[in-house]
Amino acid sequence: MAVAVAPAPLSETAPVGLKEVQAPVADDLEAFRQHFREAMQSRVRLLDTVVSYLLKRKGKQIRPTLVLLSAQLTGGITDRSYRAAALIELLHTATLVHDDVIDESDTRRGVASINALWKNKVGVLLGDYLLSRGLLLALDDGDYDLLHITSDAVRRMSEGELLQLETARRLDMTEERYFRIIGDKTGSLIASCMAAGAASAGADDETVARAKAIGETIGLAFQIRDDLFDYDAVGAASVGKPVGLDLQDRKMTLPLILALDRASDADRKRIRRIVKKRKKSRAQTDEVVRFVSESGGLAAARARMEELAADAASEIRSFPASPARDALVGLCAFVVARKR
Template identity: 50%
Template sequence: MKITEQIKQPIAAEMELFEKKFYEAMSSKVALLNRITFYIVKRKGKQMRPMFVFLTAKMISGGTINERSYRGASVIELIHTATLVHDDVVDDSNRRRGFFSLNALWKNKIAVLVGDFLLSKGLLLSIDHGDFDLLRIISVAVREMSEGELLQIEKARRLDITEDVYYEIIRQKTATLIAACCSLGAASVNPDSEDVEKMRRFGELIGMAFQIKDDLFDYTEDSIGKPTGIDIKEQKMTLPLIYTLNNCTKQEKKWLINSVKNHNKDKKRVKEVIAFVQNKGGLTYAEKRMGEYQQEALEILSTYPASPYKDALALMVNYVIERKI
């Protein structure tokens, strides 16, 4: 059995019901919109976000979830899908998860409007049921994701960001959404409890580890998810590169920055950069940091009683670190 199926097993029934509820949450009187939302539902990914919501909720409640858990999962999926649709427009991207993006099929104007529609559907789903605590969690996540993206754009031009700024960028860009899923799951079954903050931190730690793992793919030959060196070509600052820049001579730093800025299309030069980062211990350092986040996440889990949901969340933490894509 694949690890993702193992993780899903204790919440298989909830995930099936969630898909129906999620599709209903997107319905509209406009036929064009329904065609597009059907397309969105058909090309779903691994569905990690709702899985986090349900596993957290069931671990904390001792195995039962309620309508709020389903609404929370639907809202986060609606709003996250809206941000992805807008991202594809901003990045002028024609593909997502191997399928055509909305803007590739229906052009930018329709894609932006669909993103707005999904966002408003998510907000209304919470407001109509008085789930203001859940809405707050999600709204904070969206604000942080936008700030993280803008912070990265602001800093990336200079290529001299510190490790602290890097952590702040990935915390906002990547970790904040997983953190929202876990705190949502907790808040849906046990509002205003310390579990809400505890699980937010748990999700944040997984998100940090997830992003560092993504960074590492850039320097390994066995990467399936994306071609080696792609972040270098896009001048994205990754942890192995930041560590190397801060731990080499002035001359080496100059060569490294020049390579990333001006020679990122040169395959031979990109290979040299990858080898240099490896030799300087950039990968070892990033792996060490990733392991620290993983351990801290597992420590939070260890404070909860044994259950299949807790085991599935522990599997999820380890899957983030060991995944091949």
């Protein structure tokens, strides 16, 4: 049963790095990695070569961390928790591989992408293989509840991507639609991490739903932080992303939406004309970036991100005190303060 705790502002949380967030589940993350490696094994030499390359780029492993912390928060880590973390990481990795093929990306986080090294056909087939391994991992052990949680997230991610494509063609993005898109694209997967972790620990349906809602809120803040990088030269460089990349793709994210809401009719028309262009000069991109900053759109988006992260931290504090609870509150602070 949840214990009511007086919420503290997120700004009062001491800054933490990802290493501190992962500390309560450091040993469990090592056990997860073993499950993950075993789940990706294949008897096909080419597939093993590509998978080995993927495993060397393990990344920050935020999602497995969330699964394990959620399990620890709501009942305790079990073997199902490791499978839940591996299932989500398999599905997440599959979507990243497919995204690189769709976007024709040569790099991911500054490292050559799978499709750049082995071409699109291998990239598509690898993504399909990872999806199938995730499904089998859940089915072989009868983890139908975990499969339902993650499958719903994949459905929402696909719908979010398609809605964003549809909106980019028409350039009719509203704040409401933006939050629907990022809720589906990013919030759903983070929500599934928290929900799967709680379910793997044997939590009741109400607790699983609470964990899922917290994860969705964290995911919204996480995506807004990513979108802010597009208007921040220092932040964008640290994630290997040029400033204005979203603008080049005609993606209208929260900083721009809020800036346009505050603009005069003349400025709104001028900026929309630039955004509509399929190809923009560096000067035009810089003009939009400057407009977003000077109009207050950047500050307003940052405030919205911090509010969401604070809401998630407040909900997490309603659980009984534990290292996992503290780590998850720290993760909320990390999400808004991260540089990459």
